[in-house]
Amino acid sequence: MEKKDIKSFTFEQLQQEVAAMGEKAFRAGQLYQWMHQKLAGGFDEMTNLSQGFRQRLKEQYAYTHLEMVDRMISGIDQTEKYLFRLEDGNVIESVLMRYHHGNSVCISSQAGCRMGCRFCASTLGGLTRNLKPSEMLDQVYRIQQISGQRVSNLVVMGTGEPLDNYDNLIRFLRILTDEKGLNISQRNITVSTCGLVENIRRLAQEGLQITLALSLHASSQEKRRELMPIANKYGLSDVLEACRYYFAKTGRRITFEYSLVGGVNDTVEDAKALAELLGDINCHVNLIPVNPIKERDYVQSDKSAITAFKNKLEKYRINVTIRREMGRDINGACGQLRKSYMDAEERKQMV
Ligand code: SAH
Numbered sequence: 001m002e003k004k005d006i007k008s009f010t011f012e013q014l015q016q017e018v019a020a021m022g023e024k025a026f027r028a029g030q031l032y033q034w035m036h037q038k039l040a041g042g043f044d045e046m047t048n049l050s051q052g053f054r055q056r057l058k059e060q061y062a063y064t065h066l067e068m069v070d071r072m073i074s075g076i077d078q079t080e081k082y083l084f085r086l087e088d089g090n091v092i093e094s095v096l097m098r099y100h101h102g103n104s105v106c107i108s109s110q111a112g113c114r115m116g117c118r119f120c121a122s123t124l125g126g127l128t129r130n131l132k133p134s135e136m137l138d139q140v141y142r143i144q145q146i147s148g149q150r151v152s153n154l155v156v157m158g159t160g161e162p163l164d165n166y167d168n169l170i171r172f173l174r175i176l177t178d179e180k181g182l183n184i185s186q187r188n189i190t191v192s193t194c195g196l197v198e199n200i201r202r203l204a205q206e207g208l209q210i211t212l213a214l215s216l217h218a219s220s221q222e223k224r225r226e227l228m229p230i231a232n233k234y235g236l237s238d239v240l241e242a243c244r245y246y247f248a249k250t251g252r253r254i255t256f257e258y259s260l261v262g263g264v265n266d267t268v269e270d271a272k273a274l275a276e277l278l279g280d281i282n283c284h285v286n287l288i289p290v291n292p293i294k295e296r297d298y299v300q301s302d303k304s305a306i307t308a309f310k311n312k313l314e315k316y317r318i319n320v321t322i323r324r325e326m327g328r329d330i331n332g333a334c335g336q337l338r339k340s341y342m343d344a345e346e347r348k349q350m351v
Contacts, residue, residue, distance in 0.1 A: 006061035007035050007134035010174055021060075023053060029180070031057075036181030039141045041065050062087075064134035066142050070341070072330040079327030081337055082143060086111070086135060090128055093338040094139040094158060097326050102152035102188075107139040108338075109169060110160025115194050116229040117215075119261060121293045122159040122335030125342065130165040133172040140176065140184075153188040157213070159335050162191050163199035170206060177208075186210050192257065197234045200242040204249035212246050213255040213286070214239065218265050219273035227264070240281070247282055254281060259288040260306055262299040271309045275316035285313060285320040293336065 009017060011032050018028040030048055034040040042063050043054045069091060070083035080096040095106040113120070114127035136156075144151045154176065156162045162169045169191070177186050192213040193200065200212065218224035224231040243254045256278065260266045278285070287310060289300045301309070306322060313320045331337055 003060065003062040005064060005132055005134050006031075006057070007064045007137060008132050008168075008171060010171060011178060011180055021053075021056065027053065032180055036137070036175060036178065039145055064132065064138050066135065066138045068142060068146060070337070071146065072327075072337075074327040074330045076329055077326055079330065080143070080147060081327060081330050082139070082146075083337055083341055084139065084142065086131075091338055091341055092131065092135070092139070092159060093335065094143060095327070096143050096147055096149065096151075098149070099153075103147075103149045104153035104155060105140050105143050105151050106155045106158050107136055108158035108160050109136060109156055109162040109165050113160050114164070115161045117194060117217075118227050119259060119290050119293065119296060119298050120335065121295070121339050124293075124295055124339065127160075127164075130168055131160070133168050133175060136168070136172040137175060140182065144182075151182070152184065154184060155190045155192065155213075157190070157192040159338060161194055161196070163193045163196040163203065166199050166202065170203075173208060173210065190255065194228055194230050195234055195239040195242075196230070197238050197242045200239075200246055204242075204246040209250065209252060211252055211255055212243070212250075213257055214243055215259075216256045216274075217259050217261075219270055219277050223265055223270075227261070236277075240277070243283075244281060254283045256283055256285045257288060258285055259290045260301040260309060261290045262301045262305070264298070266301040266305045266309055268308050268312045271312035272316075275313055275318055278318060279316075283319070285318055286323055287320060288323045289325070291325075 014032055015025065015028040034046045040046055042065060043057050046054060066084040068082060069085050072081045078098045082094045083091055084094065085091050090111040092108040092111055094108060097104045108131065110130050111128040112125050113123040116123050140151055140154065173189065175181055176184050186209040190211040190213050192215060194215045217227050221231065221236040224236055247254055287306065289306060290298055292298055292300060310320050310322060
């Protein structure tokens with residue numbers, strides 16, 4: 001039988017496990033602190049637990065500890081890209097970005113992705129599997145340890161669709177924001193989704209103060225469908241209705257992500273249609289000049305088109321920023337580090 005994954009338990013769940021082992025209640029607190037605050041690499045480091053208890057923990061539970069296989073540091077802006085190997089050999093990628101307001105980590109929520117967005121590298125090989133809460137947590141923990149930098153912000157914008165791994169995502173968020181753990185502020189967390197309507201509504205009801213980022217990328221249902229197959233399942237008006245509901249429930253302003261693709265969705269007419277679409281929603285628009293991937297022939301918009309798009313939105317009094325490209329020298333598009341690693345491994349096996 002597969003061992004239970006001890007780092008994926010919330011504090012309440014861990015208390016039950018410890019009680020079931022016949023240990024005193026305060027041991028759960030010690031164990032939780034070792035895992036989620038002191039970021040221990042394994043049971044052996046937990047020196048205030050008895051040898052016997054540690055031994056039984058080892059026998060009964062698996063301890064997630066990601067192995068770093070690559071780390072690249074940008075010479076331009078200190079952005080760091082990490083490649084981690086999971087216990088079953090899968091690899092995932094995470095990023096550390098340094099801003100003046102603090103350090104932000106971008107994590108993956110799945111190994112691969114099944115959403116199929118046309119311009120995205122992470123989805124090319126399909127979905128391999130969901131990440132466990134402990135595997136999402138350990139991306140933050142390992143980066144904090146290896147870089148020596150305190151992490152204060154988190155974006156779930158790496159490989160995967162977080163709302164397609166809903167229960168694990170929620171458990172991850174609860175542990176990461178727990179004051180007995182790293183205690184990262186919920187307000188400093190952003191979860192990005194391609195728009196799974198039911199789960200946006202569920203998320204709105206969790207009582208979390210996190211920011212929802214919605215990948216919009218088009219101002220009409222037809223155009224959105226061309227870029228994002230998921231739009232065949234959820235229509236644009238339903239997605240926006242779910243966003244309004246999220247704001248009504250949480251009071252958190254929505255971020256709309258809009259990847260500008262040259263000649264596809266980047267004209268001033270597109271901008272006007274977008275402004276009219278978002279008219280009454282309390283939101284912020286984040287424009288992302290598309291990162292071209294070699295498997296598709298999408299190109300970035302001209303600088304002048306990007307500026308004109310932004311100006312048009314501002315005319316309509318929409319809050320808008322252009323996403324600053326970070327770590328230009330150490331990556332291509334998001335998900336490409338993992339992909340190039342997997343392609344290289346595959347080539348090795350063919351030899
Ligand atoms: N599954 C989530 C997280 C994906 S990554 C989602 O869809 O939101 C975060 C953002 O980067 C999304 O808005 C995604 O559409 C965008 N993105 C992915 N590949 C990109 C690329 N090559 N260029 C620009 N933006 C991209």
